[in-house]
Each structure stands twice: as C-alpha cells, then as structure tokens.
Amino acid sequence: MINVESEILSSLRIDVLMQSAREYLEQSTQSSRWMIEYPALKNYSLSDYLENDAINVRKKTESLFHDDTLKLDGIELGSTSSVSINKNNEEFLNSLRLQEEDFVVSLERTDFEDGYNNSILDFVEKNISQNRYTTFLWLYGVYTRHRDDDRIITGLLRIIESKTTVADIDTFFPLVELGLKNPNPMCQEAAIMTIETWRDKQCLKLLESSNISSPLIQRYANVVVLELKKELV
Amino acid sequence: MKLLRMLSSLERWDGHRDVNRKNPTICGDAIADLRTSNNCLSTWRSNDENEKDIAIVALALGRDKAEKLCFVLLDENELHNIEIEISDKCKGRAGGLNEELLNNHRDLIELDYNHIGKLANYISPMVREGHFEVVTKLQIKELLTSFKERNLIDVTKVNDNLKHDLSW
Known part of the structure; x- marks a missing residue:
C-alpha cells in the first residue's frame, strides 16, 4: 500500500x-x-x-x-x-496511526447530527490544535484506506465540513468529489455541507453537474447552489 | 396553528436506510429524530415568518455550531386528528434568547409508543413529498446576527461552543 x-x-x-x-x-x-x-x-x-x-x-x-x-x-x-x-511530524503521525483502528470503529458507529459536536469531532479538534497539518494528512490517509466504506467517507466529510476552511480545499477536494459521486444520500449530504462551508466556485460547478440520488438531498443541493450562485457568480 | 419541528438530518427520512425485514415501515433512525423527554416533544409556534425566524433562532441557539437546519411545519388540526395534544406550559430553552420569545415554545405531550408512531406516519410522507424547509448555514448566521443586533439575544448566555463558532 x-x-x-x-x-x-x-x-x-x-x-x-x-x-x-x-x-x-x-x-x-x-x-x-x-x-x-x-x-x-x-x-x-x-x-x-x-x-x-x-x-x-x-x-x-x-x-x-x-x-x-x-x-x-x-x-x-x-x-x-x-x-x-x-521528525516531529512523523512522531505525531505515528501517534495518530496507533489510534486509527479505534477512530475508524467510532466513525462507523457515529451518527452525525446537524449542528452538534460529538466525541469524534472533539478528538479531531484536539489533534488539530496540536498539529493541524499532520492531522489533515492523516485524515487524508484514512480516506485513502477506506474509500469504499460509505459510513467512513460520510464521517470524514462531516469532520472536514466542521474543521476545515476553503484554504484546505486542495487537500480534501477529492474526498468531496468522491462523496458527491457516491449514490448514498448520506455521503452526498455530507459533501454538500462541505461545499456550503467552503463557498468555492470549483465546488459550485461540481455540485451543479452532480447527479443527486435522493429528492430530499437534491432539494438541499438546490438551495445551496442558488445561494452560492448569488454570492460567487 | 403551525408548529415547527426540527429534523436532525434529511437523509434519515428519505427511505434509503434499509430495514431488512418483511414489510418494513419507517426506519428506526428516523424515529430517533422524535426523541422525547418526559414523554414530550419540543416544537415552536410558527404561524408567520416572524415566528418562524424566532423558532429557527431558538433552535440554532440550542446547538454547538451554525449548520444547516431542516424542519417541518406540523398542523394543529392534523395533530388533533391523531390525538396528540399541545401544551404551552413549559417555556422553551434557548441559551441567551429573549425571555418573552421563549413563550413561543410548545410541547407535544403525553406521547407513547402508539402516538410516536402516528406522528412518524404523519411526518414521513410530508418530508418525502417535499413539505420541509432547509435553512442554510449562512441564513442561520444572518438570523442570529440580526437577533443579536436587535438585542434579542444576550450573548453572555449563549453556549460557548456556538459563540466560538460564530466568533462572538
């Protein structure tokens, strides 16, 4: 690997x-x-x-x-x-890797609710405050190792939506792209939430061209597209 | 009277979460959105746009961060038809919101297994048919700011996580 x-x-x-x-x-x-x-x-x-x-x-x-x-x-x-x-970054990364198995299990079992923090978000926040860059690299690594697991991708997108800004778009854009391509509404909803946070033209274009599988999520996507178009175009 | 009830996540209600059994009904995860306390379910009076804004702000103040908020508007008559009572005895709880506005809170009361089911049966088709609303993160922030500027929110009483998120 x-x-x-x-x-x-x-x-x-x-x-x-x-x-x-x-x-x-x-x-x-x-x-x-x-x-x-x-x-x-x-x-x-x-x-x-x-x-x-x-x-x-x-x-x-x-x-x-x-x-x-x-x-x-x-x-x-x-x-x-x-x-x-x-050396500092590698040591930090190794400490995160040691916790990865537990993290992934928790991520699979966590149902993210709009507007609320949870233990997963607190864990990531704590690590970001210690070493933002390496924490993001590690999260990207978790994505590459679990890209076929809808719940993990959803959880990662919920983390990204909550803990990143548009400045981090280069690192996490592939994850948003993957989330939108995934037919599971759970993944798509989380990807749209990230786009709503980043407020970026490239993401707007991606969202407009995406095939949203659920009418409910499509409705949400439409609201976001309309708002971003007013702001960015 | 219309009552606003928040949904914690849209995709729980869209029917994609499989229940692998014969004749499945509404999935358990959606029912979890109707979590009661003291056999009551919290809603906010929402007869016009002004009351709707108050309800949205009250709900947003109860959260840790500004994020999209989805809700349905329940009709008093429909609730009456499924024998669900409404009470105005308990004021709402929304850290920092003007005391008077907390009177817009309404509880659906005396809920048991049977009536939670009836309520889910009322809400589920409503959501699937598109009778729900989404308030975006930006709209939430704008509403909260507007209420703050009108001194309808006491910032010192707002939950710390939300204050941090809003940079208040």
Missing part, C-alpha cells in the same frame, strides 16, 4: 511551513490565536515575519520567548532543519 502521508511528509520543507503560516494569517481568527499564544508579537508586524525566511523569524523572535523557539502547530519554525521538522 502506498503510504500517502509519508510521501507528503518527506517533501515538507520550511518554505512549505511558511506558506502554511501565511494562509493562517489570512484568517483573522488564526491571527488572534497567534496574538493570544505569543502576546510579545503584538509589538511586531506578523506580515514582517512572514516576508522573511525561517532564520530571520528565529532571530527576530528568540529574545521574546523563554524557550528560544517559535512553534506553529508544534513545529519549530525557528529551526532550519527539515530533518527535525519531519
């Missing part, structure tokens, strides 16, 4: 992480998170940091912290060693 997460992880470099940080800053809530976690940064422009490479980030910030590293999702941004970054 191809190990998707390891392949991607091996290509991780500091410039990729910096790009990831830029994407975070595009969302105000994430900027707030930085401010809360690192109040000393208030005296500096975050965009200044991100215009520089990792070494400059370290130089500018190391005096501000008791431990002389700046971490983004558990990864040391100040480190120039991609080996150490990979």
Whole structure:
C-alpha cells in the first residue's frame, strides 16, 4: 500500500511551513490565536515575519520567548532543519496511526447530527490544535484506506465540513468529489455541507453537474447552489 | 396553528436506510429524530415568518455550531386528528434568547409508543413529498446576527461552543 502521508511528509520543507503560516494569517481568527499564544508579537508586524525566511523569524523572535523557539502547530519554525521538522511530524503521525483502528470503529458507529459536536469531532479538534497539518494528512490517509466504506467517507466529510476552511480545499477536494459521486444520500449530504462551508466556485460547478440520488438531498443541493450562485457568480 | 419541528438530518427520512425485514415501515433512525423527554416533544409556534425566524433562532441557539437546519411545519388540526395534544406550559430553552420569545415554545405531550408512531406516519410522507424547509448555514448566521443586533439575544448566555463558532 502506498503510504500517502509519508510521501507528503518527506517533501515538507520550511518554505512549505511558511506558506502554511501565511494562509493562517489570512484568517483573522488564526491571527488572534497567534496574538493570544505569543502576546510579545503584538509589538511586531506578523506580515514582517512572514516576508522573511525561517532564520530571520528565529532571530527576530528568540529574545521574546523563554524557550528560544517559535512553534506553529508544534513545529519549530525557528529551526532550519527539515530533518527535525519531519521528525516531529512523523512522531505525531505515528501517534495518530496507533489510534486509527479505534477512530475508524467510532466513525462507523457515529451518527452525525446537524449542528452538534460529538466525541469524534472533539478528538479531531484536539489533534488539530496540536498539529493541524499532520492531522489533515492523516485524515487524508484514512480516506485513502477506506474509500469504499460509505459510513467512513460520510464521517470524514462531516469532520472536514466542521474543521476545515476553503484554504484546505486542495487537500480534501477529492474526498468531496468522491462523496458527491457516491449514490448514498448520506455521503452526498455530507459533501454538500462541505461545499456550503467552503463557498468555492470549483465546488459550485461540481455540485451543479452532480447527479443527486435522493429528492430530499437534491432539494438541499438546490438551495445551496442558488445561494452560492448569488454570492460567487 | 403551525408548529415547527426540527429534523436532525434529511437523509434519515428519505427511505434509503434499509430495514431488512418483511414489510418494513419507517426506519428506526428516523424515529430517533422524535426523541422525547418526559414523554414530550419540543416544537415552536410558527404561524408567520416572524415566528418562524424566532423558532429557527431558538433552535440554532440550542446547538454547538451554525449548520444547516431542516424542519417541518406540523398542523394543529392534523395533530388533533391523531390525538396528540399541545401544551404551552413549559417555556422553551434557548441559551441567551429573549425571555418573552421563549413563550413561543410548545410541547407535544403525553406521547407513547402508539402516538410516536402516528406522528412518524404523519411526518414521513410530508418530508418525502417535499413539505420541509432547509435553512442554510449562512441564513442561520444572518438570523442570529440580526437577533443579536436587535438585542434579542444576550450573548453572555449563549453556549460557548456556538459563540466560538460564530466568533462572538
């Protein structure tokens, strides 16, 4: 079996992480998170940091912290060693893999209700708060290993709908595509909910051309298409 | 009088969830949407658009995050025909919603096995024939914001998960 997460992880470099940080800053809530976690940064422009490479980030910030590293999702941004970054991510990924069997069983047994959290979403949220990037890689890996299981695909889509933004579309678009192609209304409903969250033109196009198997879900799809067309077209 | 009843998920009601037995009726997962408490089922009075908005906001405030909300409108006369009584004794619960608006809450009361079944038999064809409504995530957020701006929601009493989701 191809190990998707390891392949991607091996290509991780500091410039990729910096790009990831830029994407975070595009969302105000994430900027707030930085401010809360690192109040000393208030005296500096975050965009200044991100215009520089990792070494400059370290130089500018190391005096501000008791431990002389700046971490983004558990990864040391100040480190120039991609080996150490990979090591951190791999350790985190391995810890997730150890829990994967239980996670999959729970996912199969969980009935997601619109608007409510559950233990699965709490588990994923906890891991995202520790290492967002690797958690998403792992979730993508779960998808590749269970792509024939409707309930797993539905559960993953419900997680993605709840925990991602349009910035994560490149990672999870194939899953949404698969969900819409699946004739099971459960999968299709979850895929449409993700599209409703992402509010993206490419997804709108995909939804418009999809064959929705249930009239009930088709009705929901129509409402979403109408709303997104008003907003995006 | 019309009463708004939320459905937790559309696909539970569309009949695709197989019940592998002779002469299956409405699937158990759909019945789970009619979960009672104290033999009561919570609904909200919804005679006009204004009351419908209040009902939607009340239901949204009871959730952890803004997500699509699906509902059916039950007719008082139809409920009377299947011998289901309506009570206005218990105020609704919706963290932060203006006290006066909580009076729009109505309970379907004294529900037993037989009457839950009758209610499911009433709701199921209604949903399959398209007599239901979907409120999108965006519409929910807009309604909540509008109620907040009109001081009809006390943000300090709103559930923390929802506040986080709405960045309130």
